[in-house]
Amino acid sequence: MDVQGLRARADELMAQFDRMRSGVGDLQQQLRAVSATVTSDDGLVTVTVGPRGQVTKVELDPRIYRRPNAAQLSTTVTETIRAATAQAMAEVERICRPLVPDVQFQAHMDFDLEGIFRQLDTDLPGGDRK
Numbered sequence: 001m002d003v004q005g006l007r008a009r010a011d012e013l014m015a016q017f018d019r020m021r022s023g024v025g026d027l028q029q030q031l032r033a034v035s036a037t038v039t040s041d042d043g044l045v046t047v048t049v050g051p052r053g054q055v056t057k058v059e060l061d062p063r064i065y066r067r068p069n070a071a072q073l074s075t076t077v078t079e080t081i082r083a084a085t086a087q088a089m090a091e092v093e094r095i096c097r098p099l100v101p102d103v104q105f106q107a108h109m110d111f112d113l114e115g116i117f118r119q120l121d122t123d124l125p126g127g128d129r130k
Contacts, residue, residue: 019098034092036085038084046058046080053089
């Protein structure tokens, strides 16, 4: 067992924990404020989403009634929601990235618990066990 390596890893984890703990109030405030608004290419649909990609507002331009096409409108609304959600998630990622190590960041963003545990197992002494 490499005691110095273990001590260095413990110090790194404690520093990461201290950064997270000291910035948690500010982080929560920043995350709650995340919002993304996207307007469809045709300008007929505007969608606003919150930090988790939840739809908070949908605006439909009255011009949609000039050419009623429910299937097209449905597609436009769905695509606009996806674009707004991607924008909001990119902002959440920008805010959170400094607090999570790069090797674990994408796994955290993808909710990949298996990947997170695999990385933790590799980082621990005697890790990378099968």
